[in-house]
Amino acid sequence: MSIPQITDSHCHLDFPDFEGQLDQIIANAAENGVTRMVTICTRLRNIPQVQAIAEAHAPVFFAGGTHPMSAAEEPLATVDELVALAEHPKFVGIGESGLDYHYTAESAQVQKDSLRIHIEAARQTGLPLIIHARAADEDMARILSEEHAKGAYSCVMHCYCSGPELAKTCVDLGFYLSMSGIATFPKSQEVRDIFAAAPIDRILVETDAPYLAPPPFRGKRNEPAYTMHTAKVGAEVFGMDYADFAAQTQANFDRLFSKVTAYEAAA
Known part of the structure; x- marks a missing residue:
């Protein structure tokens, strides 16, 4: 019997935790039905390394942006710079960008400026915006809504663990919520409970590897294979059979990350 296929919509395969082990990591993922993964570049100067990983491994796609916790240390990205990245056939998302006032509240203004640049790049490329949000629900809801009113764009709230009000704002804007090991x-x-209240056609699954490993691996290094453990909890949250939940999250991913499906169709 074949294992239901799922996608790890957010991981960090360029981090030192995986150095020299990517072939094994990707094989482990396949054994658990994780047949695709999006590796996220959090500092634009690291794009060459992240791009090389995607080019070397068929199941891996990549996205890039400036993480909000790095926004004060890195040069402010430009819209043109982000848009140019989208010329690569396996570059499939803008970010992660966002707001983090838990660790880096002192750089709130530069985070907001950076976020609006990333939103404009998402708008121009048609690629989904990938958002990191922590302890910034009000500003996040306001900026996402203001910008959406100026011109539509698509978005996933990665590793969603903010409050119910921000989740509702995002769902109302047509955005997606991604479930990580935190769930x-x-x-x-x-x-x-926040996920259970959301529409099933807006749910993605992810690891955020090497962070946030779900039980039974909690406290250890996370890897894309463990997406399955989060997806099994997701199926319980929605009262669904695992295979049906997996198929639904695949359809959701394909809809949001349509460049991945176009790439696969052409391959």
């Missing part, structure tokens, strides 16, 4: 932790019932 599997025993103390995360509030996060599970």
Whole structure:
């Protein structure tokens, strides 16, 4: 019997945690039905390394942007710079960008400026915006809504663990919520409740590897193979059979990351 296929919509395969092990990591993923993954570049100067990983491994696609916690240390990205990246056939998303006031509240203004640049690049390329949000729900809801009113764009709220109000704003804008290992932790019932209230056709799954490993690997290095453990909890949250939930998240990913499906169709 074949394992249902799923996609790790957000991981960081260029991090030192995976150095020299990518062939094994991708093989492990395939054994668990994780047949595609999007590796995220968090500092634009690292694009060459991230791009090389995507080029060397058929199941891997990549996205790039300036992480909000790095926004004050890195040169401010330009719209043109981000748009140019989209010329690569395996570059499939803008970000991760966003706001993080938990660790880096002192750089709030540069984070906001950076976020609006990334939104404009998402608008111009038609690629989904990938958002990191922490302890910034009000500003995040306001900026996403203001910008959407200026011109539509698509978006995924990666590793969603903010409040129910921001989730509702995002769903109302047509955005997607991605479920990470956080949703599997025993103390995360509030996060599970937020997902349960969201439309099933807006849910993605991810690892954020090497971080946030779900049980039974909690506290260890996360890897794309473990997306399956989060997806199994997701199926429980929505009261669905695992195969049906997996198929639904695949359809959702294909709709949002349409460049991936176009690439696969052409391959």
